[in-house]
Amino acid sequence: MLRRALLEQPGDSKLRASLADLLYRTGRLKEALRLTGEMLRDDPDNPQALMVIGNVLFEKRKHAEALEYFRLALAIAPTDYLWARVARCHLKLKQPGPALEALREGETLAPNSLKLLRLRAEAARMNNDAAAEAAAFDRAASMVPAEPQAYFSALYPLLAELSPRRAALFGARLRRRSGQESNPHLLLFEAEALADSRDPDAARKHLTRLLRLEPDEPIRMAADEMLRRLDEDKPRRDPP
Numbered sequence: 001m002l003r004r005a006l007l008e009q010p011g012d013s014k015l016r017a018s019l020a021d022l023l024y025r026t027g028r029l030k031e032a033l034r035l036t037g038e039m040l041r042d043d044p045d046n047p048q049a050l051m052v053i054g055n056v057l058f059e060k061r062k063h064a065e066a067l068e069y070f071r072l073a074l075a076i077a078p079t080d081y082l083w084a085r086v087a088r089c090h091l092k093l094k095q096p097g098p099a100l101e102a103l104r105e106g107e108t109l110a111p112n113s114l115k116l117l118r119l120r121a122e123a124a125r126m127n128n129d130a131a132a133e134a135a136a137f138d139r140a141a142s143m144v145p146a147e148p149q150a151y152f153s154a155l156y157p158l159l160a161e162l163s164p165r166r167a168a169l170f171g172a173r174l175r176r177r178s179g180q181e182s183n184p185h186l187l188l189f190e191a192e193a194l195a196d197s198r199d200p201d202a203a204r205k206h207l208t209r210l211l212r213l214e215p216d217e218p219i220r221m222a223a224d225e226m227l228r229r230l231d232e233d234k235p236r237r238d239p240p
Contacts, residue, residue, distance in 0.1 A: 013039070017048035021055075029056050047077040054085060063092040080110035087119045096126040112143050118158050134173065141174050152185035159189065164196035184215040188222055200230050 002019040009015060016039055023032035033056055039049040054069035067089040074082045083106030090099035100123050106116050117140045124132035137158060144154035155174055159167050171190040175181055191206035207223045207230075215223070 011042075013043065013046065013048075017046070017052070020049065020052045024052050024055050024059070029059060032056055045076050047073040050076070051082065051085075058085070058089065058092075061092075063089045067093075078105075078109065080106040080113055080116065083109070084113075084115055084119060087116075087123070091119065091122055091126065094126065096123040099123045099126075114140055114143065114154060114157070117143075118161070121158055122161065137170055137173060141177050141180075146179055148180065148183045149185055151180060152183060152189065156189075164193040165199075168193035168197065168199075168202075182209075182213055184210055184213060184219045187213075188219055188226075191223070191226060195226065195230060200233065204230060 002015060002022065006012065006015050006019065016035060020032050020035045020039065023029075023035065032052055036049040036052045036056075039046050043049075050069050050073035054066045054073065057063075057066035057069060067086060070082055070085045070089065074086065083102050087099040087102040087106065090096070090102060099119065103116050103120050103123065107113065110116065117136050121133050121136035121140075124130075124136060137155075140155060140158060141151075144151055151174075159170055159174075162170060168190045171186050171193065175183055175186050180186065187206050187210040191203045191210065194200075194203040194206060204227065207227050210223050211220065214220075
């Protein structure tokens with residue numbers, strides 16, 4: 001559809017930028033670079049073209065080069081997305097200090113961005129700053145809907161980046177918020193994390209507590225299945 005539209009309006013910069021971004025997102029990186037090259041020949045200060053080139057370079061793990069293109073785009077049209085990309089590049093380059101500076105800039109444009117908080121938590125881990133990491137989780141928890149499934153779904157991307165043991169600990173931390181103490185989605189997640197971290201007894205305790213709450217059928221079935229797997233594994237774990 002975009003190509004057909006461009007045949008009718010070949011000079012439309014928004015259509016070209018949309019196509020370049022779509023090519024990048026669908027993994028057609030050479031085509032994306034070719035189109036963005038054409039865009040920059042027509043307009044060397046096109047921020048969308050610079051952004052797509054940065055994204056392609058990031059995908060190719062050329063993080064330092066991607067950083068330069070994101071900064072060029074920022075100088076023309078700053079957005080919280082571009083600041084997040086700059087921060088991500090710095091984190092890939094093991095530079096948490098500059099990453100945090102970029103995140104502070106991004107938060108002036110989007111103060112309630114979960115994506116930026118997720119990166120802030122990652123930077124804190126890289127700095128071995130447990131207090132800052134916990135603060136990022138607490139702030140994220142204060143921003144999301146209170147409905148249990150929505151609460152878990154919004155915070156899952158932060159939890160997914162942790163080791164199983166730490167994911168279980170932070171899941172418990174997120175349940176400390178009022179109304180979330182018996183969140184069935186978090187309890188199930190914590191049980192899975194504990195099982196993955198080879199703590200079957202703690203996983204069973206979570207699952208037993210969860211089943212006492214009489215959760216909805218999908219949660220109950222998942223908990224029953226996990227208990228069955230834990231019971232099957234028990235003879236292999238325990239000494240004769």
